[in-house]
Amino acid sequence: MSINTGRERMPSNESCRSSVVPLSVPHIAGNEWTYVKECLDTGWVSSVGAFVERFERHVASYVGAKYGVATASGTAALHLALQVAGVRPNDEVLVSTLTFIAPANAVRYLGAWPVFIDAEADYWQIDPYRVQTFLEKECVARQGHLYNRASGRRLAAILPVDVIGHPCDMGPIHEVAQKYGLPVVEDATESLGAWYRGQKVGRLSSIACFSFNGNKLVTTGGGGMVVTDDERFAQKVRYLSTQAKDDPIEYIHHEIGYNYRLTNIQAAVGCAQMEHIDEFVAAKRATAERYTARLRGIPGITPAREAVWAKSSFWMYTVLLNPEILSVNRHDVLKQLKGRGIESRPLWQPLHQSRAHSSSHAYGGPVAERIQRQALSLPCSVGLSQSDQDLVTDALIDICQKK
Numbered sequence: 001m002s003i004n005t006g007r008e009r010m011p012s013n014e015s016c017r018s019s020v021v022p023l024s025v026p027h028i029a030g031n032e033w034t035y036v037k038e039c040l041d042t043g044w045v046s047s048v049g050a051f052v053e054r055f056e057r058h059v060a061s062y063v064g065a066k067y068g069v070a071t072a073s074g075t076a077a078l079h080l081a082l083q084v085a086g087v088r089p090n091d092e093v094l095v096s097t098l099t100f101i102a103p104a105n106a107v108r109y110l111g112a113w114p115v116f117i118d119a120e121a122d123y124w125q126i127d128p129y130r131v132q133t134f135l136e137k138e139c140v141a142r143q144g145h146l147y148n149r150a151s152g153r154r155l156a157a158i159l160p161v162d163v164i165g166h167p168c169d170m171g172p173i174h175e176v177a178q179k180y181g182l183p184v185v186e187d188a189t190e191s192l193g194a195w196y197r198g199q200k201v202g203r204l205s206s207i208a209c210f211s212f213n214g215n216k217l218v219t220t221g222g223g224g225m226v227v228t229d230d231e232r233f234a235q236k237v238r239y240l241s242t243q244a245k246d247d248p249i250e251y252i253h254h255e256i257g258y259n260y261r262l263t264n265i266q267a268a269v270g271c272a273q274m275e276h277i278d279e280f281v282a283a284k285r286a287t288a289e290r291y292t293a294r295l296r297g298i299p300g301i302t303p304a305r306e307a308v309w310a311k312s313s314f315w316m317y318t319v320l321l322n323p324e325i326l327s328v329n330r331h332d333v334l335k336q337l338k339g340r341g342i343e344s345r346p347l348w349q350p351l352h353q354s355r356a357h358s359s360s361h362a363y364g365g366p367v368a369e370r371i372q373r374q375a376l377s378l379p380c381s382v383g384l385s386q387s388d389q390d391l392v393t394d395a396l397i398d399i400c401q402k403k
């Protein structure tokens, strides 16, 4: 099971608030009602409308990118971003192994293959050193392209995923990408609002993807976006996301496209959400700070970390529970927290261990496996009160300190 379970996946006969303290629920407290009502009142409910354009402009300008193209989901954004970046059937794409499964699935949608790269131990992002050594040691250059020696396949792109709100160390990744002429498609779906060395996540690579699923920092119910400074990329993504219409009046199509559009109603929700993004990030960071202050120094618990070169959005607040020190394991802690009405969640099964991707290759993996065995994400809704935050840390410390 992944941590990707927001309110939207709750069974319908179950209250959204069945936990006393849920893991993460959307914060709807602004102009959402007003804007959605405007769509309904005017009849602009579908995939054309002023809110779609406004939402695209808002997100693009927030991250500092020139163009934003809204999509039906973050997964759809990744699918199209990889396609316009030049990924073709039977190519290979380097992907983080410690991530929600969506980016690896998007690679497979194109008939290409992920190569799973291990995480680094400190911030749990794709290990740039492993990216570098894989390309240098395991690949060979031929006629302007790089090929994996073992599989014979062409390397087409690097797809780093900024997991749980923290950016990857993009400097060395871009350096090696440039050296080999590989495009970098950034999966920033979990990290809207984060910074890397003074730059907002989403404008670090030539093309980046966001998600507005119900559990993400900003939600449209479901949705996504591709952001880029490259006008050709933006145009091509828009073209492919709207059934590749070459002549929209005569219905002439030169390529196979998709219906990957976001609706005006969804974008209306997104516009209202974006008006409060700075508050959302501030709330997440304040929760993280309070959690860390309470958990620091507790034997067996490693609080979430932030690199000196990063400003995390702390989309999720995730701790490590050391089984060599604690007498309870992560699984039992989750169950006991649940017994006290507190929802928590493990990270994802590393993808090199996933049956869904058992035909793909991996480069390393033990670091991701160790993180996954120990990691637990704590409640982190934007609206989480300080007293609920203390309830969570008190319960966690109590469970971990029981002999």
Ligand SMILES: *Cc1c(COP(=O)(O)O)cnc(C)c1O
Residues within 6 Å of the ligand: 004, 073, 074, 075, 076, 099, 100, 101, 102, 103, 161, 187, 189, 190, 210, 211, 212, 213, 223, 224
């Ligand atoms: C949420 C998420 C996505 C996209 O999810 P959608 O539900 O399709 O919007 C992609 N990658 C990662 C790492 C995610 O967490």
